[in-house]
Amino acid sequence: MSAALIEALRAALGDAHVLLPGDHDLSGFERDWRKRYVGRALAVVRPADTAQVAAVVTLAREHGVPLVPQGGNTGLVGGGVPDDSGTQLLLSLQRLNRVRQIDPSNLTMTVEAGCVLQTVQQAAREAGWLFPLSLAAEGSCTIGGNLATNAGGTQVLRYGNARELCLGLEVVTADGTVWDGLSGLRKDNTGYDLRDLFIGSEGTLGVITAATLKLHPLPRARMTALAACDTLRDAVTLLDLARSRCGAALTGFEVMNALSLGLVRKHFPQLPQPLGPRPWTVLLELSDSEGEEHARTQFEGLLEEALERGAIDDAAVAESLSQSQAMWHLRESIPLAQSEEGLNIKHDIALPVSRIPDFVERCDALLAVRFPGSRLVDFGHLGDGNLHYNLQAPEGVAAADFLREHETEVNAVVYDQVTAHGGSISAEHGIGQLKREELAQRKSPVAMQLMRQIKQALDPRGLLNPGRVV
Amino acid sequence: MSAALIEALRAALGDAHVLLPGDHDLSGFERDWRKRYVGRALAVVRPADTAQVAAVVTLAREHGVPLVPQGGNTGLVGGGVPDDSGTQLLLSLQRLNRVRQIDPSNLTMTVEAGCVLQTVQQAAREAGWLFPLSLAAEGSCTIGGNLATNAGGTQVLRYGNARELCLGLEVVTADGTVWDGLSGLRKDNTGYDLRDLFIGSEGTLGVITAATLKLHPLPRARMTALAACDTLRDAVTLLDLARSRCGAALTGFEVMNALSLGLVRKHFPQLPQPLGPRPWTVLLELSDSEGEEHARTQFEGLLEEALERGAIDDAAVAESLSQSQAMWHLRESIPLAQSEEGLNIKHDIALPVSRIPDFVERCDALLAVRFPGSRLVDFGHLGDGNLHYNLQAPEGVAAADFLREHETEVNAVVYDQVTAHGGSISAEHGIGQLKREELAQRKSPVAMQLMRQIKQALDPRGLLNPGRVV
Numbered sequence: 042m043s044a045a046l047i048e049a050l051r052a053a054l055g056d057a058h059v060l061l062p063g064d065h066d067l068s069g070f071e072r073d074w075r076k077r078y079v080g081r082a083l084a085v086v087r088p089a090d091t092a093q094v095a096a097v098v099t100l101a102r103e104h105g106v107p108l109v110p111q112g113g114n115t116g117l118v119g120g121g122v123p124d125d126s127g128t129q130l131l132l133s134l135q136r137l138n139r140v141r142q143i144d145p146s147n148l149t150m151t152v153e154a155g156c157v158l159q160t161v162q163q164a165a166r167e168a169g170w171l172f173p174l175s176l177a178a179e180g181s182c183t184i185g186g187n188l189a190t191n192a193g194g195t196q197v198l199r200y201g202n203a204r205e206l207c208l209g210l211e212v213v214t215a216d217g218t219v220w221d222g223l224s225g226l227r228k229d230n231t232g233y234d235l236r237d238l239f240i241g242s243e244g245t246l247g248v249i250t251a252a253t254l255k256l257h258p259l260p261r262a263r264m265t266a267l268a269a270c271d272t273l274r275d276a277v278t279l280l281d282l283a284r285s286r287c288g289a290a291l292t293g294f295e296v297m298n299a300l301s302l303g304l305v306r307k308h309f310p311q312l313p314q315p316l317g318p319r320p321w322t323v324l325l326e327l328s329d330s331e332g333e334e335h336a337r338t339q340f341e342g343l344l345e346e347a348l349e350r351g352a353i354d355d356a357a358v359a360e361s362l363s364q365s366q367a368m369w370h371l372r373e374s375i376p377l378a379q380s381e382e383g384l385n386i387k388h389d390i391a392l393p394v395s396r397i398p399d400f401v402e403r404c405d406a407l408l409a410v411r412f413p414g415s416r417l418v419d420f421g422h423l424g425d426g427n428l429h430y431n432l433q434a435p436e437g438v439a440a441a442d443f444l445r446e447h448e449t450e451v452n453a454v455v456y457d458q459v460t461a462h463g464g465s466i467s468a469e470h471g472i473g474q475l476k477r478e479e480l481a482q483r484k485s486p487v488a489m490q491l492m493r494q495i496k497q498a499l500d501p502r503g504l505l506n507p508g509r510v511v
Numbered sequence: 512m513s514a515a516l517i518e519a520l521r522a523a524l525g526d527a528h529v530l531l532p533g534d535h536d537l538s539g540f541e542r543d544w545r546k547r548y549v550g551r552a553l554a555v556v557r558p559a560d561t562a563q564v565a566a567v568v569t570l571a572r573e574h575g576v577p578l579v580p581q582g583g584n585t586g587l588v589g590g591g592v593p594d595d596s597g598t599q600l601l602l603s604l605q606r607l608n609r610v611r612q613i614d615p616s617n618l619t620m621t622v623e624a625g626c627v628l629q630t631v632q633q634a635a636r637e638a639g640w641l642f643p644l645s646l647a648a649e650g651s652c653t654i655g656g657n658l659a660t661n662a663g664g665t666q667v668l669r670y671g672n673a674r675e676l677c678l679g680l681e682v683v684t685a686d687g688t689v690w691d692g693l694s695g696l697r698k699d700n701t702g703y704d705l706r707d708l709f710i711g712s713e714g715t716l717g718v719i720t721a722a723t724l725k726l727h728p729l730p731r732a733r734m735t736a737l738a739a740c741d742t743l744r745d746a747v748t749l750l751d752l753a754r755s756r757c758g759a760a761l762t763g764f765e766v767m768n769a770l771s772l773g774l775v776r777k778h779f780p781q782l783p784q785p786l787g788p789r790p791w792t793v794l795l796e797l798s799d800s801e802g803e804e805h806a807r808t809q810f811e812g813l814l815e816e817a818l819e820r821g822a823i824d825d826a827a828v829a830e831s832l833s834q835s836q837a838m839w840h841l842r843e844s845i846p847l848a849q850s851e852e853g854l855n856i857k858h859d860i861a862l863p864v865s866r867i868p869d870f871v872e873r874c875d876a877l878l879a880v881r882f883p884g885s886r887l888v889d890f891g892h893l894g895d896g897n898l899h900y901n902l903q904a905p906e907g908v909a910a911a912d913f914l915r916e917h918e919t920e921v922n923a924v925v926y927d928q929v930t931a932h933g934g935s936i937s938a939e940h941g942i943g944q945l946k947r948e949e950l951a952q953r954k955s956p957v958a959m960q961l962m963r964q965i966k967q968a969l970d971p972r973g974l975l976n977p978g979r980v981v
């Protein structure tokens with residue numbers, strides 16, 4: 042049966058775009074970049090356009106073969122690689138990589154799913170506009186994957202997640218038909234919100250083949266500052282103040298605890314740290330529609346008031362673009378410094394901003410008692426309530442052993458506290474394979490039931506990315 | 512059977528909250544405020560809280576009785592009134608009217624579905640924050656209805672529709688269980704987007720009982736201006752310029768054609784019109800996080816550049832809050848002036864902003880040929896691509912006769928052009944009963960099929976607001 046399927050796929054896509062395990066090294070498709078998930082594909086298919094994607098879905102359906110859609114393969118939860126059965130067809134969207142249209146007066150652009158995020162950003166910038174989605178993997182992740190996982194990143198505070206940046210979708214449904222929902226409309230109340238149902242469904246309800254995205258005006262100036270806080274509560278006060286004084290100009294608000302920047306200092310001593318070691322350091326970014334002068338005045342007013350109120354006790358405003366970039370570079374170096382330090386346990390969690398100080402206080406205390414010497418690397422997008430609350434093994438302890446022995450327990454402590462504080466166990470990375478069991482345990486049974494009903498309705502044979510999410 | 516149901520409802524809610532047609536005047540519930548739809552309810556039930564709503568849904572299900580949820584009964588498409596069969600139970604949410612919580616550091620508030628929008632706005636303002644949803648019916652519409660219909664209004668350009676202002680929902684599902692999705696999280700990628708599926712589903716998939724809403728910083732100043740344009744294309748140029756110069760400070764951009772303001776001049780001559788009759792008048796609003804001085808400077812810079820470029824040839828900036836209000840009052844008086852002028856045909860349409868000038872030019876021309884003397888009252892939220900493209904009967908012709916004879920034809924001309932220009936036949940008012948047939952004709956069959964599959968999955972007996980949307 043699979044031979045007949047391969048034959049039909051070759052006829053539909055051309056021989057060159059149906060890659061078989063015997064003939065090709067498929068490892069770049071079969072394992073995730075962190076090498077946590079290593080699978081085997083029945084074949085890798087590389088359709089060129091939406092019609093070919095529809096043909097692949099139709100053929101897979103006729104042959105009862107499961108499909109795993111994949112974009113740039115930069116996911117963090119094993120959502121885009123096949124399992125190890127050798128029975129799943131890997132559907133790569135990378136050849137669907139055209140920018141179909143840019144419409145400046147409507148502030149929209151229509152792109153195909155396989156466009157690399159950076160390409161999308163550049164095309165927008167060349168047309169004089171901003172596509173604000175920005176994240177570490179932007180050089181290789183694809184917009185289809187960004188939408189399928191509702192990606193977050195560093196600009197969510199002002200511009201929202203991938204969901205908020207998308208107006209319309211083109212999707213191949215489980216039965217192989219094409220839904221053309223590529224609307225560039227800001228308002229459209231004609232029935233159920235299919236767009237947002239497909240966004241974030243991680244390829245389990247349909248295959249996103251193109252999207253119409255929102256553009257924003259390019260700010261005239263971007264400026265960054267660092268501020269030192271004694272407590273996380275002070276950082277929340279600073280956030281309140283910044284939102285109130287700067288409104289939508291506040292485009293970044295990141296926190297980093299002492300250990301986060303300590304590891305950066307240890308492993309990347311060449312990176313300048315303007316403020317020296319402090320319990321908490323906040324990185325603020327303003328995007329100004331008027332200019333640098335105005336941004337600087339805004340920053341000075343804000344930081345002065347924060348000093349007066351005692352929310353911060355030191356601050357440094359970047360004097361140049363390169364200083365701004367250096368500040369962001371500090372923030373972005375934390376995950377690398379963590380890797381240098383050794384294996385660690387990562388949590389991508391979200392909480393109501395108001396409850397974060399209490400969460401961190403309690404969870405830190407519980408972990409210190411249960412795992413003496415363990416070291417917490419806390420940093421993240423405080424403005425969005427999104428923390429990367431990571432744990433490094435105690436100094437001198439073999440990290441691999443520590444993880445093997447304690448990872449499950451550590452997760453239980455952290456996720457119990459997340460639940461107790463009204464939080465989410467996956468803020469921006471999704472569920473995939475990694476958190477599927479955890480989700481079934483922790484999500485409300487009513488929500489799980491609704492999700493299963495929807496999955497059953499839209500993919501009754503369960504052939505789209507099986508074993509993920511639900 | 513219905514006697515047993517009534518008995519059970521009385522036991523669950525108390526006698527005083529199960530209103531029967533024989534005992535009470537139910538007309539306030541049974542007909543919409545425009546009196547287009549006049550139905551008969553089996554009974555009106557007024558539960559006090561979420562548990563009672565769940566009890567009502569469960570009982571209705573057991574007895575196979577359809578339910579019509581209703582908030583403030585201010586809808587425009589007959590979505591919240593029963594049909595005339597006398598078999599539908601009207602479920603009023605008005606007693607669920609508590610503000611449950613305001614969380615300033617998280618910028619959220621949790622409110623029950625029956626809260627009047629104005630009450631929500633006021634509670635936010637008293638806590639020092641802005642809940643930006645704003646529309647003509649705000650004194651009587653409820654937040655539950657706003658979410659069920661994904662309401663729009665005058666602040667969408669900056670803050671989005673009701674959908675973009677909601678972080679979490681509490682919903683009673685078709686089987687009478689309560690989904691507690693009252694999250695205050697900005698990021699939560701744990702499965703399918705149930706929230707956005709219920710938002711805008713007009714009570715056909717579940718009954719919204721509470722919501723967690725986003726708050727925004729109160730602007731320090733709001734300022735309004737009027738500008739005169741020769742063509743709609745010039746108005747789009749002005750919009751491009753305003754977005755680029757003012758960024759997120761631009762909170763309003765409304766257009767009004769000559770006839771719109773002409774009818775206001777005719778029927779409300781006491782309202783000052785600073786610019787005199789012009790082909791197109793634009794109302795701009797800036798919301799400034801710094802203050803009035805800054806807003807004025809911004810406006811002056813913008814209008815100067817627009818004059819230089821020839822996009823406008825006259826403008827007036829409000830000198831005071833009362834002048835700002837007077838400008839908005841002009842805009843808001845158009846529908847009233849239309850009523851004074853006589854019966855008319857209304858279209859609530861959305862288009863890509865870039866295609867609006869072409870749409871209006873073509874559609875105006877087609878209508879002028881087909882219905883000589885008919886008068887087009889065009890106004891609306893140009894910044895969102897949302898036009899109220901309304902047609903008044905020719906002068907001297909009996910409007911009722913004209914509508915009876917031509918409304919269907921006029922709609923066909925307009926909606927054909929909307930479709931040809933990639934637009935939507937319902938921008939912000941929803942589908943309800945009014946546009947259900949039209950939707951089935953015009954929406955893509957693939958989308959209709961997906962919607963029916965979802966409806967079937969979440970409400971298999973079809974008891975939730977039957978005959979609406981799908």
